[in-house]
Amino acid sequence: MAGHNHPSYLKIYIILVVLFIISVLGPEIAPAFGAFAKPIVLLTAFGIAIWKAYLVCAYFMHLKFEKIYAPYILLACFSLLFVFFFGTATDAMFSNGHNWVKPVSEEAMVEEAKARSYVLHGAHGDDHGDSHDSHGDDHSEDKAH
Amino acid sequence: MAHQIIATGRSRTGIPTGRLAVWWVIGSEILIFGGLIASYLLNRFNHGPSWSVEAANTNTLIGACNTFWLLTSSLFVVYAHAASERRDAAKTRMWIWLTIMLGGFFMGFKAYEYTTEIHHGFTLFTSNFWSFYYTATGLHGFHVLCGMVIMAIIAEGDIKKGQNWHRVENIGLYWHFVDIIWIFLFPLMYIAK
Numbered sequence: 001m002a003g004h005n006h007p008s009y010l011k012i013y014i015i016l017v018v019l020f021i022i023s024v025l026g027p028e029i030a031p032a033f034g035a036f037a038k039p040i041v042l043l044t045a046f047g048i049a050i051w052k053a054y055l056v057c058a059y060f061m062h063l064k065f066e067k068i069y070a071p072y073i074l075l076a077c078f079s080l081l082f083v084f085f086f087g088t089a090t091d092a093m094f095s096n097g098h099n100w101v102k103p104v105s106e107e108a109m110v111e112e113a114k115a116r117s118y119v120l121h122g123a124h125g126d127d128h129g130d131s132h133d134s135h136g137d138d139h140s141e142d143k144a145h
Numbered sequence: 146m147a148h149q150i151i152a153t154g155r156s157r158t159g160i161p162t163g164r165l166a167v168w169w170v171i172g173s174e175i176l177i178f179g180g181l182i183a184s185y186l187l188n189r190f191n192h193g194p195s196w197s198v199e200a201a202n203t204n205t206l207i208g209a210c211n212t213f214w215l216l217t218s219s220l221f222v223v224y225a226h227a228a229s230e231r232r233d234a235a236k237t238r239m240w241i242w243l244t245i246m247l248g249g250f251f252m253g254f255k256a257y258e259y260t261t262e263i264h265h266g267f268t269l270f271t272s273n274f275w276s277f278y279y280t281a282t283g284l285h286g287f288h289v290l291c292g293m294v295i296m297a298i299i300a301e302g303d304i305k306k307g308q309n310w311h312r313v314e315n316i317g318l319y320w321h322f323v324d325i326i327w328i329f330l331f332p333l334m335y336i337a338k
Contacts, residue, residue, distance in 0.1 A: 045332035077172035109195035
């Protein structure tokens with residue numbers, strides 16, 4: 001791909017870093033927006049991730065200047081991925097059929113997760129980690145569904 | 146002795162064989178990582194509250210540092226590619242080794258993060274979230290490691306001898322893709338809590 005003029009890589013990189021900073025700050029400032037907090041987090045996290053991926057693809061990978069076959073290859077694989085996703089999502093997203101077994105409720109899973117969370121307990125010490133080591137193992141089978 | 150190149154280009158696509166092969170590798174990797182991410186999203190939608198509590202334990206600062214290392218390494222590898230087009234062996238090797246260095250930073254930070262998490266009792270078998278976390282980030286880390294090894298081979302085995310310049314671009318494409326995967330893993334595992 002030597003036949004095209006390279007874009008300013010540094011400029012693209014600076015844009016990527018700015019977007020990265022916004023994506024990290026998003027969850028920090030989102031609570032100030034009340035009801036819009038969740039959409040803002042999703043937008044700054046995943047919207048910006050898609051934008052960053054586009055910039056890397058288009059300019060660093062030169063996909064914008066590549067022969068059309070390369071985007072076709074990637075689009076074909078993406079299409080296949082969506083077939084897999086929607087083929088299984090319609091079944092996996094709904095657990096209200098006749099043959100579903102749910103031995104552990106979501107509430108129980110939340111309680112278990114809270115019990116082993118060192119962030120919620122505010123303890124980062126070594127002793128805390130040791131005490132939860134066995135706890136996590138005890139419940140590993142219950143949660144493997 | 147340099148190997149004999151059998152086919153350097155495909156007349157139908159107009160893309161050099163090596164680069165076309167890398168695009169196919171990337172296509173297959175989309176299915177591998179895309180499948181993992183899709184499964185993660187399905188579980189996240191179904192078990193939002195419990196997965197949110199689990200995700201709160203991941204270290205955002207380390208995740209952010211690793212994102213920065215990979216973004217910067219993407220810049221360095223594209224500089225290596227530009228230098229290889231000028232047939233500047235010294236600069237090409239310098240940028241490749243700087244990229245490898247940042248890959249090393251990534252792996253070092255990841256190792257520290259894994260150690261801390263395992264120490265706190267979060268292992269591959271703790272819960273579905275942690276299974277996904279270790280599988281996705283572990284597989285990604287393996288790709289980073291492979292990229293570093295291949296880049297070192299290209300820098301010392303090819304560029305130092307002034308041959309196979311096109312390989313710099315090929316490994317660059319792979320490295321950018323590894324960066325893109327992390328761009329999506331970072332918000333999934335560290336931001337969306």
